[in-house]
Amino acid sequence: MQGKPAEWSEHLVAAPPTEVDKDAYRAHTAAAAKGVAVVSAVQGRWDHAVPVTDYLSVSYDPPTMLVSLYSLSRIAEAVAASGRWGLSVLAAGQRGIAERLGEQGAPLDGLLGQTPHYRRAPGTPALIAGAISWFELRTVSTLEAATHTLFVGEVTAMGRATGFGASPLVRFQSGYLRVR
């Protein structure tokens, strides 16, 4: 074992965690860079679409992705009910879309009115125009984890919605990463 490195800080989490522990966790995870995407699903006559950073690629055989959604959110309910969802990976220039769709209590009526989008067929999830890449998925398993539900989905279709060479939109600390 080596000595304690310079600038080392350490915070132990109590069981159960205190409010201080939760705040510390939020601050520490903000130090991870995360690409921004929009998760979308159709429930009844409504489009649901929210910005997310907590998604990942699970496997390419078969193509499989995962998204973590707050279990009590409308988007989690919509994804659970329909079993189909879209994931649009945003480009750096689409920060306004993330901010608009991320507003608390955004009304479902007209939610995507100002956001250019496309869907492959009536009733399928809206996909964001200009996204670096997009995926359509079918849920194959779910796992409840703390306050969130993990939706694991197999990719049924995918594509690009912008030219090659676009930079990604990336969250970092309490803002966005400046990329070049």
Add this chain to the structure above:
Amino acid sequence: MQGKPAEWSEHLVAAPPTEVDKDAYRAHTAAAAKGVAVVSAVQGRWDHAVPVTDYLSVSYDPPTMLVSLYSLSRIAEAVAASGRWGLSVLAAGQRGIAERLGEQGAPLDGLLGQTPHYRRAPGTPALIAGAISWFELRTVSTLEAATHTLFVGEVTAMGRATGFGASPLVRFQSGYLRVR
């Protein structure tokens, strides 16, 4: 529904997916920016440590994270066996660490010999010095998904290992994102 956007491409996935489908998926997911971290675990007398991009924060109540590991890998076996793992979020200047630990077939003997690290107590996971943030976790649930195992862990300790203001190391396309 709006018309098909400019520069729209579309690839449908067959069931079961073909090699062409898998290649297309790899190309499309490469267009998502992903912060790089190192997952570590101790098994017997050996440290295991590999770079990962497929991890995320699940919840802050309690502080909970997830990492997706190839089920047949040594690191998945080590995490499964020990039930405890570390996650060190790398800074932009730590690209060499990611590349060294990411080499195929890197021998376990001396794996971290060239990588400054620290552990909180004998037998606990190695944490990378100079990381933007680090977490120690205890596995609370797992889910098999396609070729991978999802490990969900509760955070037992966390901290920083560098000064404020460090930029993150971010994968994008087949290289690293240039940040400023």
